[in-house]
Amino acid sequence: MELSSRKKQILKVVVEDYIETAEPVGSKVIAAQMEGKISSATIRNELADLVEMGYLEQPHTSAGRIPSPKGYRLYVNELMEKHALSVAETEKINEALHIKMAELDDVISQAGQMMSLLVQYPTYMMAGGKGAETLQRAELLFVDENSIIVVLMVSGSRVKSKLLKSDLPITAEQLPALSELLNRHFTGIGAAELGHRLMDLSGSVPPELFLLLSAVVSYATEILEEAGKQEIITAGTNRLLKLPEYRDVDKAHELMSFLDSKKNLPIPAAGAPVEILIGPENVDQALKDSSVVVASYDIGDNMKGLIGVVGPTRMDYASVAARLSYFAEGLTKMFGKNELPAKKETKDE
């Protein structure tokens, strides 16, 4: 059964008022905010209907009404006006996105902090491939007889490197052979496969090389496993404490621990640009009284990242969703064209 347009309007006022004040909304306040003059008594009748239909709730008999998850859902789906970002805000976001990218992880963490600052709620960010990271290429650089630099390029255009030290002396001459070995036998495969390949080669490689080789492969395995593992970064968790619904320390602690545990955080449904999960729509117990707005973005061609905002159910869905989708869009663009800055013009005078 469809709601009358007046009921919808009332629902909208209730949601928006409650978002702002975190206090139950009374009939009088609603009457004042409705266009067209309707008395508070009429509103009360409508409110009673809305409660009956499950869109609103009453904390106790003589309190105002607050939206139920069902009410929020309707609001999000139909009533919410696309929140347009002001020029100033847009610029702020753009600025944040142009932060010099040092490394992927850092950028992502930066972005999370920025977002948290912007919406005043905690955020979480996840970056990672689809679990099928493979080794693309390996290079070895000679440093001195006890150390070499290993450079690995993994799928998704990420590069990792490390200084390996060895007890056994290494000669510069060994490296080309080793490097060739690596690129011939170990590229294009995932972490699980690396170990097997190493075994296969154990007979056919000179022992002094094999030692080095296995060290390098072990490092590669580590890198791939880590890249495959979806790492989650959180930012601004302490903002929760500023919100009235988390003045209850135990509640705040439960949620913060959950965020810190970095497990089971909601991920957006495939395809949807921004997803909104309200209260009980969340799977995890710790989130049952909170809401999550989450968006995904693309990193390169075959990786996806994800950024989410966690807050009370009364969070300002319109504005958070707008910011988030704009932000995610920006991140996608940013990771898409990651090119050499050609800003400095070369002049020969």
Add this chain to the structure above:
Amino acid sequence: MELSSRKKQILKVVVEDYIETAEPVGSKVIAAQMEGKISSATIRNELADLVEMGYLEQPHTSAGRIPSPKGYRLYVNELMEKHALSVAETEKINEALHIKMAELDDVISQAGQMMSLLVQYPTYMMAGGKGAETLQRAELLFVDENSIIVVLMVSGSRVKSKLLKSDLPITAEQLPALSELLNRHFTGIGAAELGHRLMDLSGSVPPELFLLLSAVVSYATEILEEAGKQEIITAGTNRLLKLPEYRDVDKAHELMSFLDSKKNLPIPAAGAPVEILIGPENVDQALKDSSVVVASYDIGDNMKGLIGVVGPTRMDYASVAARLSYFAEGLTKMFGKNELPAKKETKDE
């Protein structure tokens, strides 16, 4: 003026009891815990003295006593028994330290989390050079005509790498020259100097190379600046909320924001293995009611790291300090001999 040994014993009981319970300690409780039977009345006389001398405080007339910062200080300096770690605990720490080290930052962050788990207080970790990081060596690897991998080795044996993409085509032939240029003119100097060197070369390098060169140098500058910046990682800040002294949400929020801001966190005095800062001994306002135990460790030859624990003034100094110093020691050892694992024996059957 020296305290009588009985006064000291009383002080010790008060401190330890208060650490455990977070409640003011009454004369009766003390009497029960003192060896040799002394009546609570006698204790009260002694307590009055201790208050007068500034070692204890009374929240209000008819409450028990709690230690003042001065009292804690005496406890830490003289009364505290070196807390011996149990075998189980030692093993736990050892285990944590053997976590596979993926990258410096990760290890450090891991260590912080582990420590936080161990002492049940928030921790912060800092790693970084002495601000005088220099570029040691640069290598370039050809990927395809639009991208190259830049590998930089900075002082302290750290390696960083990145994939650079370019609009202009790059040929494999250009790289050796570029690499030679980099290693000849840009090694051994710090971030600030890099820009100047680039300027000096602007005339003498072919323009198409110069474009690439400046991109690489700009990346190098970034890396060095970041390495120089002392980055601070925190862990377990939410544990604060479990402690009675931070049930007051505003207090908790102040401290947590301070930790999140990652500024002005105490650093240990040079030389001392572990430093304990009690309440007002801390410089920053947000820490005036809390205490910090901080230790430093060595990373390689010319870098120092730092790990600190933040908690209420009644924190269990003995145990925290013991764990921390053991941990820091372990970290130093661990970073010291970072060698190739020679575990796998090579057999040719």
Add this chain to the structure above:
DNA sequence: TTTAGCACTCATTTCTCTCGAGTGCTAAAC
């Protein structure tokens, strides 16, 4: 110097009371 005894203090807990925002219902007005 130590101890027992007792009056006193004061934070905490419990309860009672009041206040008022907001409701539900009824009956009249539109």
Add this chain to the structure above:
DNA sequence: GTTTAGCACTCGAGAGAAATGAGTGCTAAA
């Protein structure tokens, strides 16, 4: 049939007031 005004009613929040009890300070005796 819908809207409105009016009024009794509910119930949480907040303010005191009173009871509680842990712990003290002081005095006088051991």
